Amino acid sequence: MQPMEIVLAKYNYWIYVLLMMIGLYAMLSKNNLVKKIIGMSVFQAAIMVFYVSIGAKQGATIPIIEDDPITGHIHEAAAQTINAMHYVNPLPHVLMLTAIVVSVSTLGVALAIIIGIHKQYGTIEEDEILEQIR
Amino acid sequence: MTPSEQLPILLVITPLLFTLAVSIAGWFNRKICYPITIITLSASLYISVALLLQVVKNGEIHYHLGGWQPPFGIEYVVDHLNALVLVVISFVALVSAVYSKESVKQELPDKIPQFYTLYLMLVTGLLGMTVTGDAFNLYVLIEISAITTYALIAIGKDRALISSFNYVIMGTMGACFYLLGVGHLYIMTGSLNMMDLYKILPPLYSSHAIFVSFILILVGLWAKMAFFPLHEWLPNAYTYAPSAASCLIAPLMTKVSIYVMIRIMFSIFSPAFVFEAFTAHNIIIWMAAAAIAGGSILALAQTDFKKILTYMIVAEVGYMVGGVWLANRLGITGAVLHILNDALMTLCLFLAAGIIVYKTKGHKLENLRGLYRKMPVTMGAFTVGALSMIGVPPTAGFFSKWYLISGAIDAGHWGFMAALIFSSLVNAVLFFRMIEVGYFEPFRDNQEEHDHNTALSPKIDEAPLSMLAPLVIVSISLIVVGIYTGDIVDSIIRFTVPAGI
Secondary structure, three states: OOHHHHHHHOHHHHHHHHHHHHHHHHHHHOOEHHHHHHHHHHHHHHHHHHHHHHHOOOOOEOOOOOEOOOOOOEOHHHHHHHOHHHEOOOHHHHHHHHHHHHHHHHHHHHHHHHHHHHHHHOOOEHHHHHHHHO | OOHHHHHHHHHHHHHHHHHHHHHHHHHHOHHHHHHHHHHHHHHHHHHHHHHHHHHHHHOOEEEEHHHOOOOOOOEEEEOHHHHHHHHHHHHHHHHHHHHHHHHHHHHOOOOHHHHHHHHHHHHHHHHHHHHEOEHHHHHHHHHHHHHHHHHHHHOOOOOHHHHHHHHHHHHHHHHHHHHHHHHHHHHHHOOOEHHHHHHHOHHHOOOHHHHHHHHHHHHHHHHHHOOHHHOOOHHHHHHHOOHHHHHHHHHHHHHHHHHHHHHHHHHHOOHHHHHHHOOOHHHHHHHHHHHHHHHHHHHHOOOEHHHHHHHHHHHHHHHHHHHHHOOOHHHHHHHHHHHHHHHHHHHHHHHHHHHHHHHHOOOEHHHHOOHHHHOHHHHHHHHHHHHHHHOOOOOHHHHHHHHHHHHHHHHOOHHHHHHHHHHHHHHHHHHHHHHHHHHHOOOOOOOHHHHHHOOOOOOOOOOOHHHHHHHHHHHHHHHHHHHOHHHHHHHOHHHHOOOOO
């Protein structure tokens, strides 16, 4: 496979890796605590993008079986939904709802801690805080 | 279904519901938060002991949440390994809850309901992490316990906030790596149930994706358990947390993470993958040896006794990780036994440290001066914990260290054995330094400069009974567990070693 094709065929993975690295970079090397937290959020969002993309499928439908309103029978198009080939896998999406809740609460706790740090040290720059501690 | 069949879910639901009860009760009367917590944790201890007895009698328990059959529904599994860890968690939680009363009153007088709400929530998370048989459910519970830990540490004084912030960054990174690894497993297998994954995975053992997922999960868990190069967040976080919180967090968080690592290694993957297809186990044992040596050397450089204890935890994590990766019966037995013993001795030392902080208002080595005269019971119990940490028979610490060293000899891994012995020697040096300061140096009031305050500052003598009784119970249990090691190994730990080793 050509290098370009590898990138294009699996572009969802490349996007998540890129986002993840941006997040990781910000978490590890930014001096401002709020920027670190933004990096953390990007990092978590990258993993959500990864999960959502593995469930997605082109031209697929939702996994709901619908009765035809006129005949009362299962609609022909909907009948195809029974076949796993034709619908989007909902499980990764549902998992990510939980992961979003987790990441929001982590974000909340982290921001609350930053407020506390600002009250205690009067700054949210890491190097200035370290100077005060020493 | 009879109530006894519902025990696995009751174990997690009870503290969860009472978390809400405590936070609501706190609005009306903050005095009832403490009794509610004690009652809830006694119930948890009762349930986990009942589960352990059931497992010993009848074997593994499988509980299907909402009656949905796995792999579609979430499953809770209790076997010998996690039944033991459940008892450890609920025992430690109950003991340090009893102990927390006076300490919380002194350190966090205006945050009593918040403290107990977080406390019960953390216990819920830890029990859930241990009992669950579903890889994604495990992620959620890891994060529940982690987020409550961040908050519990952040309500401490001094540098607590900034240490807690570093922990948030490291902890979140660890959990995200774990989640990513589970994502890779899901792509390859389409399942999240541990038993199901165990059945589907063998034909895929040579796949790169599975290899990467295993590494991601391991690195994630190592960040959570403070395995040596990733340990940076732990010492400060545990030192500056409120005493009552560090008594709960320090013995349990790292130990439960190690349990999770063992669960992933042998219940999702299998010894065939972990020790044969995955060829890095020798490197990991060397990393564990580095963790033990590094933790011990860093502990030598400290002048703060609470911080010395936290660096010892870093070294102890190396003991257990190395023991599991030795890939033989003795090593794994030693590691599982050490989860129990280390939880007890860390608890013993942190309870004693908490009492010293309660009385002397500081955790520097100078604060220990002359304390053997002033509070003999506390310091006696502290000495038992210290002897166990060094590994002196008949305390519990000796026996798990014995298993680990025999395992290292059996595997022919001399580097790991040397690290274990080196760490025991360093522990001996450190504790004798503390005992020397406490025993031989004369007592001096650390608040001399505030002489006019002497009437107000509390007299240094034995702590109140609600703090002393838990400490004495734990130090006696260290000796009792040590004496009954043989029975514990024969009736429980023998079954936790995976077949084929």
